[in-house]
Amino acid sequence: MNSVFEVFQATAARRPDAPFLCVPARAQRDYCPEGAEFSYQWMLDQALAAARGYAEAGYGHGHRIALLLENRPAFFVHYLALNSLGVAIVP
Known part of the structure; x- marks a missing residue:
């Protein structure tokens, strides 16, 4: 395995229903204020x-992209999606 996505995908294949990401409840937060749990399979489906x-937009191996996302579930979706294509995510 060579990439973060490949390791993630292998884990998702072994344990699709296992929790990948747990967000605790916090009423003041604008996303998942009631809390949420995201399985490996759900995250894999979203990332793919x-x-x-x-x-389709033309991104692939060799491209560099900066993600301007807070620390929230969407970050992981986009990080894994881009990593699966060989795109470098830069700070």
Whole structure:
């Protein structure tokens, strides 16, 4: 395995229903104020869908992208999607 996405995908294949990300409840937060749990399979499905969109837009190996996202579930979707295409995520 060579990439973060490949390791993630292998784990998702072994444990699709296991929790990948748990967000505790916090009423003041503008996302998941009631809390949420995201499984490996859910995150994989979201990442693959996002990767299709990025690929259709022309992004792929050798490109560099900066993500301007807070520390929230969407960050992981886009990070994994881009990593699956060989795109470098830069700070």
